Amino acid sequence: MLCSEKVYTLDDLKKREHTTPAFAVLGKPIAHSLSPKMHNAAFTALRECKPQLAGCRYFRFEIAPEELTEALPLFFDKNFFGLNLTIPHKVNVLPLLKEISREAEIIGAANTLVRNDALGGWRGENTDGRGFAHATKMQLGVNLAGTHLVLLGAGGAARAVAATALMRNCASLSIVNRSRERAEALAKTLAPLKNSDSGLRIFSPEEIRHPQSALRNFSDRERVLIVNATSLGLNPGDPSPFPLQLLHKNMAVYDTTYGSHTSALIAATRERNLPAADGRTMLAWQGALAFELWTSVPAETVQSVMLREIS
Ligand code: NDP
Numbered sequence: 001m002l003c004s005e006k007v008y009t010l011d012d013l014k015k016r017e018h019t020t021p022a023f024a025v026l027g028k029p030i031a032h033s034l035s036p037k038m039h040n041a042a043f044t045a046l047r048e049c050k051p052q053l054a055g056c057r058y059f060r061f062e063i064a065p066e067e068l069t070e071a072l073p074l075f076f077d078k079n080f081f082g083l084n085l086t087i088p089h090k091v092n093v094l095p096l097l098k099e100i101s102r103e104a105e106i107i108g109a110a111n112t113l114v115r116n117d118a119l120g121g122w123r124g125e126n127t128d129g130r131g132f133a134h135a136t137k138m139q140l141g142v143n144l145a146g147t148h149l150v151l152l153g154a155g156g157a158a159r160a161v162a163a164t165a166l167m168r169n170c171a172s173l174s175i176v177n178r179s180r181e182r183a184e185a186l187a188k189t190l191a192p193l194k195n196s197d198s199g200l201r202i203f204s205p206e207e208i209r210h211p212q213s214a215l216r217n218f219s220d221r222e223r224v225l226i227v228n229a230t231s232l233g234l235n236p237g238d239p240s241p242f243p244l245q246l247l248h249k250n251m252a253v254y255d256t257t258y259g260s261h262t263s264a265l266i267a268a269t270r271e272r273n274l275p276a277a278d279g280r281t282m283l284a285w286q287g288a289l290a291f292e293l294w295t296s297v298p299a300e301t302v303q304s305v306m307l308r309e310i311s
Helices: 010-015 035-045 065-077 102-107 127-140 156-167 179-191 205-209 262-269 280-295 299-309
Strands: 023-028 057-062 080-085 112-116 120-127 148-152 173-176 199-203 224-230 253-255
Touching: 010 057, 010 065, 023 065, 035 057, 035 280, 035 299, 057 262, 065 080, 065 120, 080 280, 102 120, 102 127, 102 156, 127 156, 127 224, 127 253, 127 280, 148 156, 156 173, 156 179, 173 179, 173 205, 179 199, 199 205, 199 299, 253 262, 280 299
Parallel strands: 023 057, 023 080, 148 173, 148 224, 173 199, 224 253
Antiparallel strands: 080 112, 112 120
């Protein structure tokens, strides 16, 4: 019998009996993951109206990159119905899947796997981008269509945000990243998504501080969303990844990081009475959208339960 508070390993999986349907998040490190809390709260909340989900539980497994190829078929054989993936598996999993959704293919990463018995393996999906779109609408009232995005970061989270913003016809996308090579690689993969009107530009953190920086040229009528998808903000005391003197009255801030503290960027944005939100709503939405893929229960039904659990 597995326990949802514990961190399990590949060896534990090998010893598991074929029992009730189960779900899990895989990553390394994994102990900090809030996903078991969110999903188990949703299963508990639904136990009366969806008795068929009553026995379902969600677990965490610490799986190293070199263990993933062996682990995925084992999770399938051991009656797991759905998996979430986090650092470092979202990109490396793609060649191991039987099928990949168009969204995951465009983003170039999968955060959710759905059991497919007919194919005898896993279908890869990505709910991070749609989770981000729901979160910015819900918390900041921002529609990505027609909004100028300034995206800080070029890693996995930034990839999902950027692809989603372009697919939803954002007015422009400016990528600001410490490593130029990584930003250029991201821009290259995004180029096919760009329509003729939406500009796609790359800046270094130093370039946006420059007095002539193109980031200073937004007119007062234009809506600008600053998105932090770097790891800066995860730890208390981290500096803001965005120069605070550039914050302007037409801007809103979505910080994908979350923790028990308020990030320097969110605190400074709120001090200026501008809208700002942290990554918990995105986390809850991406979880609720994965839950829908596994159970057909609409994401809207469980999103608030999940968000309450991590707030
Ligand atoms: P990655 O490791 O793929 O990317 C990290 C990014 O942060 C890179 O752009 C990296 O820049 C940048 N970075 C790291 N350290 C620094 C630093 N000291 N100064 C400036 N830039 C830095 O991670 P992910 O994309 O998976 O995650 C990024 C963040 O997004 C995390 O904080 C994570 O918690 C959050 N996230 C939130 C989710 C949610 O649902 N709310 C979902 C997924 C992620 P460089 O390329 O130069 O190294």
